Amino acid sequence: MPRNKVKFALIENENDRKLSYKKREKGFLTKAEELRTLCDVEMAAILYSPFNNEPKVFPNHGAAITTFEKLVELPTLKKSKNMVTSDEFTKKRIEKLNDKLLKVRKKNKVKEVTNEMYEMLKCKEISIDMHPYDLNDLSYVIKQKLIQCLQQQRILPFL
């Protein structure tokens, strides 16, 4: 970002990519630690990069696994609870997002968001092994992505 602005896309040159990775990994882990310490958040992160022999694990292997295991148990707990409330919540979030999208489109003079545009974003966002748990949020995620692209005036993949 300094000196030159970096395009939000894979850094093609491997050497540059490695350099960037090393710097950003450090930055990312610092941010993680700040967040954890300042705000007392239980968190875990893993980074698998071709530039490290072993994965980077935050804050450490054991704690990460403990945190992760809580996540695995979560969907079961949720099922027995109030799915309805959760859906209402999602609905409201999406409505809000629609308003925002409209605003951003106007500002950036994007006349319409075609189905094709959604499809392109969907392909980028959905992985084959996506958990059903996420599918509720799919529309939300895609719209959010779109807004982000427009706001940051990134070159959209379909333009």
Place this chain on the structure above:
Amino acid sequence: MPRNKVKFALIENENDRKLSYKKREKGFLTKAEELRTLCDVEMAAILYSPFNNEPKVFPNHGAAITTFEKLVELPTLKKSKNMVTSDEFTKKRIEKLNDKLLKVRKKNKVKEVTNEMYEMLKCKEISIDMHPYDLNDLSYVIKQKLIQCLQQQRILPFL
């Protein structure tokens, strides 16, 4: 950090803490996405905060589980491979860190690092359920922590 510099410690006021969390969560997830996209890293992160009903999962529930499962399987794989190489590697890293520590101590006029200081840091860093996999790196982690404290001129817990 802007306007006023923030102390690297828990934000005591709950309202401030929540405010900070919301902003930093957003920043953290942005950084995660940048790192993933720019450098093509397979990564996952989980955040449990009292300020969200559900954990924040990056990039999504399913992908995070896939990534974390790789981590769970890792120690088994490692055992059957070359532990020696790994130990050599750790040794070198620690040697290097020792040099750095010496430099930083001089610069900050910290005459010596007592065992007591190490113990204090150890208590803060080690969790009871720490995985044996991490214990190799303990010395490294503690030294790194110490250097970081000195460099950032944080108020050390034992001073």
Place this chain on the structure above:
DNA sequence: CGACCTATACTTAGGCT
């Protein structure tokens, strides 16, 4: 709350060693 603002702290691309 969450969105927006702004000044300042922080991060980092590119260059050099």
Place this chain on the structure above:
DNA sequence: AAGCCTAAGTATAGGTC
């Protein structure tokens, strides 16, 4: 590769609405 430097892009504390 790893460290340091610097300029310029980002993030965010504190504040307002």
